[in-house]
Amino acid sequence: MTTQTANTIGWIGLGRMGEAMVKRLLAGGYKATVWNRTASKAEPLVAYGASIAASKVDLAACEVVFTMVSTTDDLKEVLFGTGGLTTGKLLPKVVVDSSSISQEGSAEIRERLEAMGVAYLCTPVSGNAKVAKAGKLLMVSSGPRALYDKAEPYLQAMARKVMWVGEGELARVWKIAHNVMFGVVIQNLCEITVMAEKAGIPRHVFLESINDSVLGSMYTRYKTPVLTNLDFDHVTFTPKLLLKDMDLGMASAKKYGVAMPAAAATRESVSRMVGRGHDDVDFSILLLETAKDAGMTLVSENKVIDDGLQAK
Ligand SMILES: NC(=O)c1ccc[n+]([C@@H]2O[C@H](COP(=O)([O-])OP(=O)(O)OC[C@H]3O[C@@H](n4cnc5c(N)ncnc54)[C@H](OP(=O)(O)O)[C@@H]3O)[C@@H](O)[C@H]2O)c1
Numbered sequence: 001m002t003t004q005t006a007n008t009i010g011w012i013g014l015g016r017m018g019e020a021m022v023k024r025l026l027a028g029g030y031k032a033t034v035w036n037r038t039a040s041k042a043e044p045l046v047a048y049g050a051s052i053a054a055s056k057v058d059l060a061a062c063e064v065v066f067t068m069v070s071t072t073d074d075l076k077e078v079l080f081g082t083g084g085l086t087t088g089k090l091l092p093k094v095v096v097d098s099s100s101i102s103q104e105g106s107a108e109i110r111e112r113l114e115a116m117g118v119a120y121l122c123t124p125v126s127g128n129a130k131v132a133k134a135g136k137l138l139m140v141s142s143g144p145r146a147l148y149d150k151a152e153p154y155l156q157a158m159a160r161k162v163m164w165v166g167e168g169e170l171a172r173v174w175k176i177a178h179n180v181m182f183g184v185v186i187q188n189l190c191e192i193t194v195m196a197e198k199a200g201i202p203r204h205v206f207l208e209s210i211n212d213s214v215l216g217s218m219y220t221r222y223k224t225p226v227l228t229n230l231d232f233d234h235v236t237f238t239p240k241l242l243l244k245d246m247d248l249g250m251a252s253a254k255k256y257g258v259a260m261p262a263a264a265a266t267r268e269s270v271s272r273m274v275g276r277g278h279d280d281v282d283f284s285i286l287l288l289e290t291a292k293d294a295g296m297t298l299v300s301e302n303k304v305i306d307d308g309l310q311a312k
Contacts, residue, residue, distance in 0.1 A: 010059030018068035028157035057088030072105030124175035142171035
């Protein structure tokens with residue numbers, strides 16, 4: 001990608017993920033111009049070398065525009081809504097979206113963008129903002145292979161590994177499957193942790209043993225501090241976003257005719273957590289809800305625990 005504004009990246013969406021990801025690009029020596037609906041979130045990026053766009057259409061001149069917003073409708077809004085990226089005289093060349101959205105919504109967006117001559121790559125990610133900050137994201141793309149090859153250097157600057165899984169919206173299916181497992185694992189981890197604690201094993205001891213077993217993963221390790229110390233105000237991912245992803249998973253299960261009983265039970269549990277009013281807290285507050293169902297009130301164990309996510 002080496003035309004008029006070579007090395008200039010446009011970025012829309014500076015939530016938890018977007019902010020951490022664009023900072024990796026800036027640290028990698030790329031120039032970025034950013035836009036966020038809530039403008040105050042963009043201002044601190046200037047100290048990291050970013051320029052701020054007054055409007056989304058101004059980003060159309062960039063070599064590539066990345067988007068990282070919440071839902072399918074939000075992505076449509078920033079691309080095609082009032083003042084959207086594609087609504088000016090100049091059309092963007094390439095849009096790379098990393099939001100977790102539906103396969104159908106993504107296909108509709110592809111159709112609209114490609115009809116305008118705008119290239120489109122889906123690149124959802126695995127990892128939360130702390131993982132992104134540490135440069136440890138996995139980024140999985142789908143769309144034209146040649147486009148992926150051109151975008152790869154940018155993706156490499158944000159990730160520990162990048163992959164291309166095929167044409168069209170296949171990366172959306174990958175992300176939906178990934179987040180179904182993300183939900184099912186936290187559901188099960190909460191259940192077994194509560195059971196172990198009720199039987200008498202301290203949480204940090206139980207979690208340490210799981211982390212060092214064949215079942216331990218980067219995910220169980222980085223959730224261990226919050227599950228031990230109950231510090232749910234440090235939000236990595238909200239209950240509502242997890243419910244969105246479980247719903248995307250159930251829709252895919254229906255579409256492809258695959259029975260997913262573990263995912264279905266988890267979806268209901270996450271829905272109950274959202275219904276109980278948990279909003280701007282970490283989704284792992286599911287532990288407290290699971291404990292309540294077992295007649296337990298948990299307290300913090302106040303332990304200093306390494307989550308293995310030091311920035312590199
Ligand atoms: N957090 C994670 O661990 C994680 C991991 C992988 C993938 N994801 C996915 O990444 C996406 C972003 O997640 P996040 O945790 O960064 O969410 P977040 O902190 O809630 O940020 C959402 C971002 O989208 C913007 N936005 C939402 N609706 C918009 C609209 N209609 N118009 C313009 N901007 C809009 C928000 O702008 P404002 O600042 O103005 O609200 C904000 O910049 C989601 O699809 C999520 O499922 C999250």
